[in-house]
Amino acid sequence: MxxxxxxxxxxxxxxxxxxxxxxxxxxxxxxxxxxxxxxxxxxxxxxxxxxxxxxxxxxxxxxxxxxxxxxxxxxxxxxxxxxxxxxEMSEAELKSTRMGRAISESAEAPGLIHRGFLQNAGLTHGAGPGDFVTGDLCPSKRPLDRVFFTRLETASPHASVALGISGLWLVHHFDDFRWLVDQRISGALDILWVDHTYHHPYLARLPLAANFLLTKGVDPEAEILDTERLLIANGETPSLFFRFPGLISSDPLMQAVSRFHLVTLGADAWLAKGQQPEKGSIVLVHPNGNEPKGLAMFTRDLTRGTIAAPLEPLTAAPE
Structure with missing residues (x-):
């Protein structure tokens, strides 16, 4: 040798x-x-x-x-x-890398600007030839829709899926979480964990400008970092991606995510809202049991080929 x-x-x-x-x-x-x-x-x-x-x-x-x-x-x-x-590394040094560019470009993508809040800010469309499948695991009283994942596995071996996980979902659905981890370990799924905050605050009676992470008294730093800690404590690794609950944010919140060196993730094909996927779309569904309509539309679009193969890993989305 x-x-x-x-x-x-x-x-x-x-x-x-x-x-x-x-x-x-x-x-x-x-x-x-x-x-x-x-x-x-x-x-x-x-x-x-x-x-x-x-x-x-x-x-x-x-x-x-x-x-x-x-x-x-x-x-x-x-x-x-x-x-x-x-x-120690400077922000200027980081900006010379693909990671730095992805963070700054997502922070500068304001989405829809409303009085008092931003909607769907961040990275909403990817650079790859296929689509990017993302699923949010917001707090829910319903079980994980495992059928969605088995269909995904059948459609694309070692299927890439980015899961926006909230801390409270993991806490209350640990058996489902472990099932997902087992799918990752077996190679059936290529899971990337996206930080979706710990508590995912939401009250239907509040206007969007005072809801989700804009709710009075919410600590954005704790919401972000405690979710990462929970993932690590339970054997998994956080990614560089973060998604706002409800896709609702503000300029200060966008800058806070950027300071933690995370890429803000939006979506241009939230299926349950009637948004149609195109090549490179960041597709959003909710396999937490709360949005069966979106999962049914995903199955339809996947069967028709409207959701473009290959299903891309989210890490390929930023330029």
Whole structure:
């Protein structure tokens, strides 16, 4: 074996040793098991030459970890902090990467501007030839619609789907969450977890300008970070994407998401609202049991070919 081959094996071994991939939680774990959780922005270099951007630091089971992003692929992973040498990174340096551009461009996409709020701001259409399937798991008293996912698996092996998960949905539907994790582990689904806030506040009697995250007294930072902590506590990895409840936001909220180095995600084909998908559409359905109409329309559009294949991973959506 050549010296280069040995070096490659050594690098792979070091990368494997650095990865933090806990077994899926057998029962619900509290976000409090993820301690010292804080946003950062650091350029990091591993001993084997790998580069990454750290956006969060934390302690889990006595180990210091970092949530690392690949600034070009837009993927994330958890690794042991000791494996990396990191230094503070400027916002200007980040903007020179695909990740930085995706964050800033989504923050500058205002959607529909209303008095007191924004509607459907952020990334609403992707750059790929196929469509991007996203499903929101808002708090619900109904069970997960597993049939939607099995149809998705049949239509596209290792189907890519981005799930906007709220903390309260995970807390109250842990068995469904574990079922989804099992689908991911088996390779049947390629799931990307999108932060959809912890409480997903909503009161039907309130106007949109004072509802969802615009509800009086809501702490946007806690809504974002506690959802990430809950995912990590239960064995999964948050992505670089965030979706506002109801797709309702404001300029200050958009900037807050940007400060946490997340890409704001909207949709241009919320099926239950009658929006028609086109090539590159970010399709939105709700497989949390609350919106059967949208799931029926998804099945119809998938059968007709109106939803374009291949189903793209959301990481391919930003330019």
């Amino acid at each position: 050549t010296l280069a081959a040995w070096a490659g094996l050594a690098g792979a071994a070091r990368a494997a040793d650095c990865a933090f991939a806990p077994a899926p939680a057998a029962r619900l774990q509290s976000p409090a098991t993820v301690g010292d959780y804080r946003p950062v922005l650091k350029a990091c270099l591993a001993a084997d030459g790998r580069k990454a951007v750290a956006i969060r630091e934390m302690t889990v089971a006595g180990q210091k970890l970092a949530l690392l992003a690949d600034p070009e692929a837009l993927t994330t992973r958890l690794e042991r902090a000791a494996c990396w040498t990191c230094s």
